[in-house]
Amino acid sequence: MATIGDVAKLAGLSRTTVSRVINHHPYVSEEKKALVRQAMNELSYVPNSIAQNLRKQVTKTIAVLIPRISNPFFSVMVEVMENAAAENGYQLVVCQTMYSKERELVYLNLFKTKQFDGVILASIENDWNDIQDYTQYGPIVMCNEYDDRAEVPMIRLNQFEGGYIGAKHLLERGHNKIAHSRGNHLTNLTQDRKDGFLYALEESGLSSHDDWMFTGVSKIEDGRQLMRKIVQMNHSPTAIFTGSDEVAAGIIREAKVLNVKIPNDFAVVGFDDQPLARLMEPTLTTIYQPIKTISYQTMAAMFDMLKNPGKLERQTIDLSLHLIVREST
Amino acid sequence: MATIGDVAKLAGLSRTTVSRVINHHPYVSEEKKALVRQAMNELSYVPNSIAQNLRKQVTKTIAVLIPRISNPFFSVMVEVMENAAAENGYQLVVCQTMYSKERELVYLNLFKTKQFDGVILASIENDWNDIQDYTQYGPIVMCNEYDDRAEVPMIRLNQFEGGYIGAKHLLERGHNKIAHSRGNHLTNLTQDRKDGFLYALEESGLSSHDDWMFTGVSKIEDGRQLMRKIVQMNHSPTAIFTGSDEVAAGIIREAKVLNVKIPNDFAVVGFDDQPLARLMEPTLTTIYQPIKTISYQTMAAMFDMLKNPGKLERQTIDLSLHLIVREST
DNA sequence: ATGAAAGCGCTAACAA
DNA sequence: TTGTTAGCGCTTTCAT
Numbered sequence: 001m002a003t004i005g006d007v008a009k010l011a012g013l014s015r016t017t018v019s020r021v022i023n024h025h026p027y028v029s030e031e032k033k034a035l036v037r038q039a040m041n042e043l044s045y046v047p048n049s050i051a052q053n054l055r056k057q058v059t060k061t062i063a064v065l066i067p068r069i070s071n072p073f074f075s076v077m078v079e080v081m082e083n084a085a086a087e088n089g090y091q092l093v094v095c096q097t098m099y100s101k102e103r104e105l106v107y108l109n110l111f112k113t114k115q116f117d118g119v120i121l122a123s124i125e126n127d128w129n130d131i132q133d134y135t136q137y138g139p140i141v142m143c144n145e146y147d148d149r150a151e152v153p154m155i156r157l158n159q160f161e162g163g164y165i166g167a168k169h170l171l172e173r174g175h176n177k178i179a180h181s182r183g184n185h186l187t188n189l190t191q192d193r194k195d196g197f198l199y200a201l202e203e204s205g206l207s208s209h210d211d212w213m214f215t216g217v218s219k220i221e222d223g224r225q226l227m228r229k230i231v232q233m234n235h236s237p238t239a240i241f242t243g244s245d246e247v248a249a250g251i252i253r254e255a256k257v258l259n260v261k262i263p264n265d266f267a268v269v270g271f272d273d274q275p276l277a278r279l280m281e282p283t284l285t286t287i288y289q290p291i292k293t294i295s296y297q298t299m300a301a302m303f304d305m306l307k308n309p310g311k312l313e314r315q316t317i318d319l320s321l322h323l324i325v326r327e328s329t
Numbered sequence: 330m331a332t333i334g335d336v337a338k339l340a341g342l343s344r345t346t347v348s349r350v351i352n353h354h355p356y357v358s359e360e361k362k363a364l365v366r367q368a369m370n371e372l373s374y375v376p377n378s379i380a381q382n383l384r385k386q387v388t389k390t391i392a393v394l395i396p397r398i399s400n401p402f403f404s405v406m407v408e409v410m411e412n413a414a415a416e417n418g419y420q421l422v423v424c425q426t427m428y429s430k431e432r433e434l435v436y437l438n439l440f441k442t443k444q445f446d447g448v449i450l451a452s453i454e455n456d457w458n459d460i461q462d463y464t465q466y467g468p469i470v471m472c473n474e475y476d477d478r479a480e481v482p483m484i485r486l487n488q489f490e491g492g493y494i495g496a497k498h499l500l501e502r503g504h505n506k507i508a509h510s511r512g513n514h515l516t517n518l519t520q521d522r523k524d525g526f527l528y529a530l531e532e533s534g535l536s537s538h539d540d541w542m543f544t545g546v547s548k549i550e551d552g553r554q555l556m557r558k559i560v561q562m563n564h565s566p567t568a569i570f571t572g573s574d575e576v577a578a579g580i581i582r583e584a585k586v587l588n589v590k591i592p593n594d595f596a597v598v599g600f601d602d603q604p605l606a607r608l609m610e611p612t613l614t615t616i617y618q619p620i621k622t623i624s625y626q627t628m629a630a631m632f633d634m635l636k637n638p639g640k641l642e643r644q645t646i647d648l649s650l651h652l653i654v655r656e657s658t
Numbered sequence: 659a660t661g662a663a664a665g666c667g668c669t670a671a672c673a674a
Numbered sequence: 675t676t677g678t679t680a681g682c683g684c685t686t687t688c689a690t
Contacts, residue, residue, distance in 0.1 A: 012679045027675055033620050049442040051667030054682055056385045075404040079397055082425050091422045096411050113378040253608050279582050288623055343661045356659055380683035383666050
């Protein structure tokens with residue numbers, strides 16, 4: 001493997017000059033430039049990026065922490081982010097925490113050892129206190145997830161609004177026995193969504209019914225089980241706000257098996273507007289989240305910090321969610 | 330940021346000794362080891378991995394080239410690969426070619442500049458002749474995609490078998506007017522799948538019908554359009570092998586709108602066994618692909634090559650596909 | 659068991 | 675416009 005020294009020798013010039021043409025510096029005569037180019041071709045020389053990185057103290061690599069990539073929400077997010085990274089000459093390392101505190105810290109420690117120039121947090125497993133420290137090693141931007149204590153840019157979706165409009169819609173459809181479900185993790189995000197949901201209920205003079213606040217429900221199969229559970233309840237709700245298209249799809253699918261008519265017997269609201277929302281029968285009423293937009297804006301914030309070190313601002317961008325009414329409500 | 334020199338100075342030892350304790354070398358007295366550890370803590374020292382990389386000439390990074398991560402097939406693949414990478418102390422860089430020859434080459438050139446220790450090709454846009462060269466820069470392993478000229482490990486699925494069992498199943502159901510669809514790209518993979526399909530037809534004394542060999546069909550919406558097109562044909566097929574669960578789902582969904590009864594009026598076979606196959610009504614008959622298995626085996630082959638440089642063998646692993654019969658046929 | 663010295667491949671002051 | 679020199683932070687001979 002040829003090095004810059006080999007090229008310099010062959011061209012009869014110094015390494016500096018070769019370096020200058022590699023980096024498109026001015027003040028190199030066309031004549032020498034040609035000489036260098038020729039030598040580079042002859043040796044099929046390519047600069048060693050590890051050496052460049054060491055010298056420049058950068059890696060041109062950004063890490064994105066997510067729970068798992070096979071979740072469609074995150075795969076769409078990563079698709080957008082990787083494209084933005086590539087456009088700016090950066091690489092994107094996918095870091096799946098698999099909902100593990102330990103794995104999250106392992107990745108953050110790689111940041112500490114300078115493996116990445118920046119980190120995007122699209123999920124948080126540890127308490128913010130334990131993450132705070134890592135902000136000293138370079139830019140951290142939060143995408144979707146958030147924490148009030150964080151002094152970093154946070155590009156997020158208005159989850160309170162999401163819960164509110166979902167519940168409001170069901171209320172307007174005449175329901176007053178409305179259930180709620182969420183996954184295992186109670187984060188700022190899911191808490192706010194739930195608060196929005198409850199606020200809408202209160203506005204209508206309703207209060208929540210503990211038996212109808214389901215947790216640990218996040219996959220298609222969980223949705224199916226939940227539907228079975230609900231039909232067996234003595235005092236059962238007539239509608240549900242699921243916080244997940246997968247769960248909603250599972251409910252709709254199992255309802256058919258159980259001969260529960262949707263939306264007449266039971267109404268369902270999902271969350272995300274994933275492709276499957278339009279495939280279900282009945283099609284799924286859901287809350288659209290502008291994932292691509294927050295993903296893109298997150299990258300913009302990241303590049304902004306990367307280009308202007310020091311001016312780490314605590315900017316918060318809140319994007320609106322909106323309801324897509326289909327047949328399940 | 331503290332360096333190894335700072336630690337050495339504070340501990341009153343040489344950088345060599347510090348390096349030894351970092352790398353868990355033998356022949357360091359417990360006494361000095363403790364001294365070094367203390368100094369490292371005091372300075373909250375972490376080794377700079379870029380410097381380690383330069384010295385050791387590795388990056389501990391593997392790149393995986395895929396068309397796009399939001400395709401569920403590839404997001405499952407990447408999930409498995411990233412977990413395997415993390416387990417072995419490697420990072421995974423996601424490289425989306427977005428079906429572009431140019432982007433594929435951009436990523437391969439990063440390999441050339443030593444950004445990655447190895448590359449996994451889960452898609453190929455360029456002709457193999459143009460990719461061949463890059464094998465000199467380090468291990469390349471192919472996953473799912475393949476090319477007869479490639480002298481690299483190829484972990485793949487038996488696509489011929491996939492096409493064969495799909496068609497065979499429809500034949501056994503009594504169909505003799507069977508359509509076929511695929512996406513835009515005619516790769517070795519899609520060609521083999523089609524060959525398997527045609528072989529089954531021939532075995533039954535049937536020949537293909539050009540009007541029923543659809544191309545450019547790869548998304549849900551494409552499937553819906555295809556269904557509309559088929560009902561308008563004078564001479565229309567009674568079944569289709571789609572090569573894609575998304576397409577099959579689109580067909581099933583649109584069939585309802587058009588009042589085409591599935592499977593009685595029209596039978597549909599998908600490919601992949603994605604979660605949505607069980608959500609459709611009727612549920613989707615499809616070909617299960619052991620994605621997780623090939624993904625894992627691909628990583629095993631990669632680590633094998635990484636650990637034993639030089640012994641680059643042209644091993645080919647072919648995994649079987651199998652049919653999952655549900656309600657759409 | 660420990661250290662001195664060389665060097666991985668590159669870039670950037672500084673000097674000329 | 676070009677070259678000399680130093681050094682990014684680390685590991686590894688080779689001595690001792």
